[in-house]
Amino acid sequence: MDQLTLFDPDWPCLGTDESGKGDYLGPLVVAGACLDEPAARTLSGLGVMDCKRLTDRRVTDLAAKVREVCGPKRFAEVEVTPEAYNRLYEEMKREGKNLNALLAWAHVRVIENVLKQTSCGRIIADQFGDERLIRSRLRAAFPDRKLHLIQRHRAEEHVAVAAASVLARARFLAWMGEASDRYGMPLPKGASSAVTEAARAFVARHGSAELRKVAKLHFRTTQEVLKAVTSDE
Template sequence: MNTLVLQLDEKTVQYLIQTLKEHRIQSTNAYVRFAAKFKQVTILIYASRKVVFQGKNASAVAQELGYKPAVHNSNQDNIKNEQDCPLIGSDEVGNGSYFGGLAVVASFVKQADHAFLRELGVDDSKNLTDVKIKQIAPLLEAKLPHKALLLSPQKYNEVVGDNKLHNAVSVKVALHNQAIFLLLQEGCQPDKIVIDAFTSPKNYQKYLKNENNRFLNPLTLEEKAEGKYLAVAVSSIIARKLFLDNLDELSQKVGFNLPSGAGQQSDKIASQILKTYGKLGLETTAKLHFKNTKKAYQLLKKE
């Protein structure tokens, strides 16, 4: 049996899924996102966007679908890049959501972990379904050194806002710094530390001066780092699960299905929480400095 493996971008994967939807078959592999049988060739699309063609005519079918098999370079997987070293990656989830806490995770990943992570389908949490995240995160938590911090809405509201200890940026600096510091304290020795950029390096260093727990290791803030570094992607997945679990717990506590994000649905739910529990209901479930709070009060007045 001939096997051809391609790594495709998300846009191309979506096109391929659309093209093969009438030939879809079931797959028991938890890591397979989509499977199809086309002209006696089995085509498997993994969550990592790796696409495998299996069958006697694998190369021909791939070419028919528009993908020319590249000459395999045995050195391809060993090309030195910026993440081929022990690395700590840090990311946060919940920053843009009105309801729920703010989750920050720092993870330590070595090159020896890369094959496991890619086979698992590790990717930026925004590219994975919540179901997939809840499947993958426990496996990552069990295998990789990491530190996960959750700032609950109630604690968030105590420290973030006008005339309080933090603003929306400085609180993230504090949490990222603490998560990385704790990981280093446990003996992790990274060659590089990367944070998914949420502010400028200059701004980060300005707020960092207020933190007591400091480390000397240099760190880098990079935009879209979760798509460049597996360590950051791991942190984004664990943080997403932590945020979702917190959102579920808060939903059960108040009896409302709290949505992620900060759209109109959040305004409507917030107004109902105000009606039922008063301001205390929002203080324990939402980030009060968001504009949604004002909109919720306006909706309540209209009732």
């Protein structure tokens, strides 16, 4: 089905998406792209689609195209480093909130950053929890502005959300590459057994206190990593 007509939106349309949510290592990145119809058609023609269907290299190349087509005022990226992520997650957990509250906070930050510079009134985001989490924050931030928020599963089938997914993934990949260079060892993506082994090697070389700077500590993987390190001592 045509990405451009799937939701039959009024243009311009702001799409948001995140990357890194399911990766044990690395940041959470949320991005947004505000497209008018010509920009949407241009990006669709360039091959912009859900980043999960693209190679890492293609994601990086297309992200540059998305930024160029959008221009500086029509896209935004919020990178929550692992250290900040862990602090925010712990704060929200103490308040009785869960990961969806953190995701909503990051999505709203992105939406606010774009809406402050554009007249975009239609927003499409992936469905990751109670949509009131985003809606209530937007009402508070823009009380006098008419906004139409759509949250649905597989939202990345829409080209604006797909563009946001490309931006978010490219930023995530850039952080992972820089961190791997900084620590002198590969930091793999995902949450597989290979990631667990890499995290164990990281702790063995850099210490357990440093883990919070590269990993999302609430994952069950943390217990496996630290248990293995303790048993080796």
